[in-house]
Amino acid sequence: MSKFDIFKHELVPKAVVLSKEEVEELRRLYGIRKEQLPWIRRSDPMCRALGAKPGDVIKIIRKSPVAGEAIAYRYVVPW
Amino acid sequence: MSSLTKSIKSIKFGLLSPEEIRKMSVVNIVTADTYDEDGLPIDGGLMDRRLGVIDPGQKCQTCGNRVGQCPGHFGHIELARPVIHSGFAKNIFLILKSTCWNCGRILLTKEDYEKYSRLMKKYKERWPHLCYKITDKIIKKTKLQECPYCGRKQYKIKFEKPTTYYEEHPEGNIKLTPSEVRTRLEKIPDQDVELLGLDPNVARPEWMVLTVLPVPPSSVRPSITLESGVRSEDDLTHKLVDIIRINERLKENIDAGAPQLIIEDLWELLQYHVTTYFDNETSGIPPARHRSGRPLRTIAQRLKGKEGRFRSNLSGKRVDFSARTVISPDPYLSINEVGVPLDVAKILTIPERVTKLNIQEMKKLIENGPDIHPGANYIIRPDGRRIDLRFPKDRKAIAESLDIGYIVERHIRDGDIVLFNRQPSLHRMSIMAHKVRVLPYKTFRLNLCVCPPYNADFDGDEMNLHVPQSEEARAEALILMLVQEQILSPRYGGPIIGAIQDYISGAYLLTRKDTLLTREEVSQLLINSNYEGELPPPAIKEPEERWTGKQLVSLFLPKDFNFVGRANVCNKCDYCKKEDCPYDAYVIIRNGLLISGVLDKKIIGAGQPESVLHRLVKDYGTDVAKEFMDKAFRLFLTFIDGKGFTIGIDEEELPREAKDRIRVIIEEAEQKTMKLIQIYNDGLLERLPGRTLEETLETKIMQVLEEAREKAGEIASQYLSEKNSALIMARTGARGSLMNLAHIMACVGQQSIRGERIHRGYYNRSLPHFKPGDLGAKAHGFVYSSYKDRLNPIEFFFHSMGGREGLVDTAVRTSQSGYMQRRLINALQDLRAEYDGTVRTTNGLVVQFKYGEDGVDPAKSDHGKAVNIDKIIEKMMGA
Ligand SMILES: [Mg+2]
Ligand SMILES: [Zn+2]
Ligand SMILES: [Zn+2]
Ligand SMILES: [Zn+2]
Numbered sequence: 001m002s003k004f005d006i007f008k009h010e011l012v013p014k015a016v017v018l019s020k021e022e023v024e025e026l027r028r029l030y031g032i033r034k035e036q037l038p039w040i041r042r043s044d045p046m047c048r049a050l051g052a053k054p055g056d057v058i059k060i061i062r063k064s065p066v067a068g069e070a071i072a073y074r075y076v077v078p079w
Numbered sequence: 080m081s082s083l084t085k086s087i088k089s090i091k092f093g094l095l096s097p098e099e100i101r102k103m104s105v106v107n108i109v110t111a112d113t114y115d116e117d118g119l120p121i122d123g124g125l126m127d128r129r130l131g132v133i134d135p136g137q138k139c140q141t142c143g144n145r146v147g148q149c150p151g152h153f154g155h156i157e158l159a160r161p162v163i164h165s166g167f168a169k170n171i172f173l174i175l176k177s178t179c180w181n182c183g184r185i186l187l188t189k190e191d192y193e194k195y196s197r198l199m200k201k202y203k204e205r206w207p208h209l210c211y212k213i214t215d216k217i218i219k220k221t222k223l224q225e226c227p228y229c230g231r232k233q234y235k236i237k238f239e240k241p242t243t244y245y246e247e248h249p250e251g252n253i254k255l256t257p258s259e260v261r262t263r264l265e266k267i268p269d270q271d272v273e274l275l276g277l278d279p280n281v282a283r284p285e286w287m288v289l290t291v292l293p294v295p296p297s298s299v300r301p302s303i304t305l306e307s308g309v310r311s312e313d314d315l316t317h318k319l320v321d322i323i324r325i326n327e328r329l330k331e332n333i334d335a336g337a338p339q340l341i342i343e344d345l346w347e348l349l350q351y352h353v354t355t356y357f358d359n360e361t362s363g364i365p366p367a368r369h370r371s372g373r374p375l376r377t378i379a380q381r382l383k384g385k386e387g388r389f390r391s392n393l394s395g396k397r398v399d400f401s402a403r404t405v406i407s408p409d410p411y412l413s414i415n416e417v418g419v420p421l422d423v424a425k426i427l428t429i430p431e432r433v434t435k436l437n438i439q440e441m442k443k444l445i446e447n448g449p450d451i452h453p454g455a456n457y458i459i460r461p462d463g464r465r466i467d468l469r470f471p472k473d474r475k476a477i478a479e480s481l482d483i484g485y486i487v488e489r490h491i492r493d494g495d496i497v498l499f500n501r502q503p504s505l506h507r508m509s510i511m512a513h514k515v516r517v518l519p520y521k522t523f524r525l526n527l528c529v530c531p532p533y534n535a536d537f538d539g540d541e542m543n544l545h546v547p548q549s550e551e552a553r554a555e556a557l558i559l560m561l562v563q564e565q566i567l568s569p570r571y572g573g574p575i576i577g578a579i580q581d582y583i584s585g586a587y588l589l590t591r592k593d594t595l596l597t598r599e600e601v602s603q604l605l606i607n608s609n610y611e612g613e614l615p616p617p618a619i620k621e622p623e624e625r626w627t628g629k630q631l632v633s634l635f636l637p638k639d640f641n642f643v644g645r646a647n648v649c650n651k652c653d654y655c656k657k658e659d660c661p662y663d664a665y666v667i668i669r670n671g672l673l674i675s676g677v678l679d680k681k682i683i684g685a686g687q688p689e690s691v692l693h694r695l696v697k698d699y700g701t702d703v704a705k706e707f708m709d710k711a712f713r714l715f716l717t718f719i720d721g722k723g724f725t726i727g728i729d730e731e732e733l734p735r736e737a738k739d740r741i742r743v744i745i746e747e748a749e750q751k752t753m754k755l756i757q758i759y760n761d762g763l764l765e766r767l768p769g770r771t772l773e774e775t776l777e778t779k780i781m782q783v784l785e786e787a788r789e790k791a792g793e794i795a796s797q798y799l800s801e802k803n804s805a806l807i808m809a810r811t812g813a814r815g816s817l818m819n820l821a822h823i824m825a826c827v828g829q830q831s832i833r834g835e836r837i838h839r840g841y842y843n844r845s846l847p848h849f850k851p852g853d854l855g856a857k858a859h860g861f862v863y864s865s866y867k868d869r870l871n872p873i874e875f876f877f878h879s880m881g882g883r884e885g886l887v888d889t890a891v892r893t894s895q896s897g898y899m900q901r902r903l904i905n906a907l908q909d910l911r912a913e914y915d916g917t918v919r920t921t922n923g924l925v926v927q928f929k930y931g932e933d934g935v936d937p938a939k940s941d942h943g944k945a946v947n948i949d950k951i952i953e954k955m956m957g958a
Contacts, residue, residue: 030915030917030925030928031915032923032925036922036923036924036925037924037925038924038925038926054205054206055205064932064933066931066932066933066935066943067929067931067932067933067934070928070929070932070933071928072927072928073925073928077206077209078202078206078209078212079209079212
C-alpha cells in the first residue's frame with residue numbers, strides 16, 4: 001500500500017518535532033511548562049506522520065492571511 | 080471587615096456519604112407536618128427551629144445567631160428503603176455493566192486489568208486530564224461473560240430511564256431494586272473504583288444510591304405569609320412533605336409486614352418523589368404539580384436557564400449607584416458629555432473624603448442637603464456611622480461638626496465621570512465613560528455622534544448610567560473608557576464615532592463651491608462653534624467681501640494637516656479629473672486648508688476608514704479629533720439650521736413627460752414578460768443550466784422587471800433638481816438612497832418572498848382577482864405604482880407581504896445572533912493578550928502565540944494593517 005504524505009497537501013501546514021534543547025528554549029521564551037502549550041493528540045494524522053511521541057513538542061509553520069507566516073507549537077499528548 | 084485572605088488553589092467535587100449527611104444534619108425530620116394549630120413549628124417537622132431562623136427577631140436554636148447571621152442548618156430524612164439518585168443513574172448503569180455482580184471486580188481479564196492499572200498510574204502523574212480516556216476505554220472493553228475472579232456467569236444489564244435497571248436472564252428480565260444495586264456497588268473494591276474514574280475517598284459508587292436524604296435549611300425554602308394570614312410553603316417544602324409522607328407509609332407497611340407488591344409500589348412512589356425533588360423536568364416521568372396544576376420548581380429548576388440561579392443571580396447582578404431613563408439628543412454637548420437630569424443627579428452620589436482643601440466646599444454641600452442640587456445625601460464618620468441628611472433639621476450644625484477624614488456622599492455634578500451604557504452591550508463601545516452635565520428635564524442627553532457606537536436612536540430608547548465609587552475606578556474609566564478614547568473601533572481600523580445624517584448634509588452644503596458667506600453669517604457660524612481666533616481674509620474681496628465654507632472648515636483643522644481623498648458624491652468616473660472634478664468630489668487638504676472637495680460621509684462620516692476623521696485621530700490624537708467633532712460639527716449643524724433643509728412630497732413630483740417615459744418603459748417590460756410567458760407556453764423556452772423550465776421563466780421575468788424598475792428610477796432622477804434635499808441626502812450618504820427615491824417617484828417594483836415572486840395564496844393564483852395560472856407581472860407582486868402615485872389595494876397587499884417577511888427576518892436574526900454572541904463571549908471572556916504578545920487563559924495556557932498571528936491591535940491599525948505605506952510615502956513626498 002502506498003502511503004500518502006500529508007505534508008504534500010497544500011492545506012497541511014509544515015511541522016517539525018522540536019529537539020530537547022529547542023523545547024527548553026521555547027519554555028524559557030514563554031515562561032511556561034510544556035503542558036501549557038496547546039495540545040495535540042498522538043493519533044492526529046500530523047503526529048503520526050511525524051512520528052511524534054507523547055511529551056514531544058511540535059512546531060507548526062502555517063500560512064497566515066494577516067502575517068504571511070505564523071508559527072505555533074503543540075504539546076503531544078497520548079491517545 | 081476582618082482581613083483574613085486565603086486563595087483557592089483548587090476545588091474537588093465528591094459525593095455526600097450517608098455518614099456525612101447525618102454528621103452535618105442538626106435534626107432528623109420525621110413528620111410531614113410543618114406547623115401546629117398555634118402556628119408554631121413542629122419539632123422534627125420540616126420547619127423545625129433547629130434548621131435556622133427565617134423570622135426577624137428570633138434566635139437560631141442551633142447557632143444562636145439572628146436572621147442575617149445564621150447561615151441555616153441542614154437536617155436529614157432516613158429513607159425506609161434506598162432510592163437511586165437520578166442524577167447519577169447513567170453512571171450507576173455504566174458501573175454495574177462493567178463489574179461482576181457477585182464479587183464487584185471489573186470484568187477485565189487479569190492481563191488487561193494489570194495493563195490499565197499501570198496506564199492509569201502513569202496518566203495520573205503525567206496527564207491527569209486524560210485519565211477519563213482510560214475509564215472510557217475500560218467501560219467499553221468489559222464484555223466478559225464470566226468473572227475471572229469468582230467464575231460466576233454474568234448477565235447483561237439494561238437501563239430504563241430515568242431510574243430502573245433490569246438484568247437479562249434466560250428466564251426473562253429481572254428488575255434490580257435500588258437495594259440490590261447498592262449492595263453490588265458496595266462490593267466494588269477501592270482500586271477498581273479508581274479505575275472506573277472515581278476517587279473512592281470522596282465518591283464511593285454506592286453513595287449514588289441514597290439511604291439518607293439531606294433536608295436543606297428553612298432559609299433556602301422560606302414560607303411566605305399571605306395578607307390573609309394563610310401560610311404558603313415553598314415548592315421544595317411541598318416536595319419534601321411528599322417524600323416524608325411516602326417514606327413514613329413505606330416504613331409502616333414494612334414494619335407491619337405488608338405484601339411485597341404494596342411495598343414495591345410505595346417504594347417506586349418514593350423513588351418518583353425523590354427524582355422529581357431533584358429535577359422536575361426529568362424525561363420519562365410526569366412532572367410533579369402544584370394543586371393549581373402548575374409544575375413544581377424543584378432544585379434543578381432553581382439553577383437552570385435564564386431565570387436560574389447562575390444566569391439570573393450570579394452572572395446578572397443588580398447594582399446600586401445606577402440610573403435609567405429615556406435618551407434624547409443634544410448637539411450642544413461635547414461628545415464626551417452626558418446630560419443627566421437634575422432629579423437623577425440628586426440621588427446618585429460619589430463618596431468624597433474630606434480634606435483641608437475641600438472642607439469648606441463640603442460643608443456647603445451638607446448645608447444644601449439632599450434636596451438642593453450641588454448637595455449631599457449622607458456623611459460617613461471615621462467610626463463608620465452613617466448620618467442621613469434627609470431627616471435632621473439643623474444641617475448647619477452637622478456641617479460645622481464636619482472634620483477631616485469624614486466621607487461625604489455628595490451629589491454628582493458637572494465634570495464627574497460616569498459610565499453610560501445601552502443594551503445590547505455587543506462590543507466594548509456599548510459602555511463608555513462620559514462627563515456629567517446636570518441639566519433640567521427628565522432625559523439623559525447625548526451628542527449625536529455617539530449614536531453609532533451605542534446603536535442608539537431617540538424613538539424611545541433608554542440607557543443606563545453607573546457612577547464609579549472609587550478613585551481607581553474613576554481614573555480607569557477616564558483613561559480607558561472615555562468616549563474620545565473609543566473613536567477608533569477595534570472592529571475595523573477606522574472611526575466608529577463621527578458625523579451622521581444632518582451633520583453630513585450640513586457639511587456638504589457648507590463646503591460646496593457655491594456657498595459664499597457674508598461677514599455677519601461667518602461671525603454667527605463661528606461664534607456658535609466656539610471658535611476663538613482671527614477671521615481669515617475673505618476669499619472674495621470685490622464687489623463685496625465673501626467667505627467660502629471651505630475657509631471656515633479649515634479654521635478647525637490642524638495647521639500642518641494634509642489629506643487627499645474622494646468624497647461620497649464622487650461619480651467614480653473612468654478618468655478622474657481630480658481637482659477639476661465637476662462634482663467637487665476630490666478632497667485636498669494642504670497645510671490645514673481645505674483646498675478643494677466637499678465634506679460628506681466618506682470624509683467625516685461615522686465608520687469610514689481612511690477619512691479625515693481617521694487621520695485626525697491617528698496623527699493628532701484623540702483630543703484634536705474630539706475638538707474637531709465638538710466645534711466643526713457644530714458649524715455644520717448651525718449652517719444647515721440657518722439655511723433650512725426640508726422635503727415636501729411636491730418636490731418628488733415628476734413632470735408629465737417623465738411619467739409618460741416611465742409608463743412606456745414599464746409597458747415594454749410587461750410586453751416582454753408576456754412574450755416570455757408565450758415562449759414558455761409554446762415550449763420554446765430554453766432551460767438555464769441547473770434550473771427547471773419554470774425556474775428559468777421566473778428568473779427571466781424577474782430580470783426584465785428589475786431592469787424596468789431600474790430604468791424608471793434613472794429617468795426619475797434625471798428630472799430631479801440638484802437642490803432636491805432627498806437627492807442631496809442620497810448623494811452625500813447622509814440618509815436614504817437613490818433607490819428609495821425611485822420607489823417614491825417612479826415605481827416600487829417587484830415584491831418578493833424568499834427571493835422569489837409572490838406565489839403563495841390561493842390555489843394556482845396569489846389572489847382571487849387573477850385567473851388561475853396567470854404568470855403575468857401583476858399577478859405575482861409587481862407594483863407598477865410609485866409610493867407618490869399611491870398603490871392600489873392589490874399592490875398594497877403584496878407590498879405588505881414583502882414587508883412582513885422583512886420584519887420576521889430581523890426578529891429571527893437578532894435572536895440567533897444573540898445566542899451566538901452569548902456562546903462566543905462565554906468561550907472567550909477570560910482570554911487576554913499578555914505583554915509578550917501571546918493570548919492566554921487565566922491559568923497561563925497559550926491560545927495564540929501572537930495575538931491575531933500578526934500581533935496587530937486593529938483599533939490602532941490602519942484598516943487592519945499595522946502601517947499604511949501609501950500614506951507614509953504620500954507624506955514624505957509632500958514634505
Ligand atoms: Mg430605537
Ligand atoms: Zn443557625
Ligand atoms: Zn466475580
Ligand atoms: Zn470624480
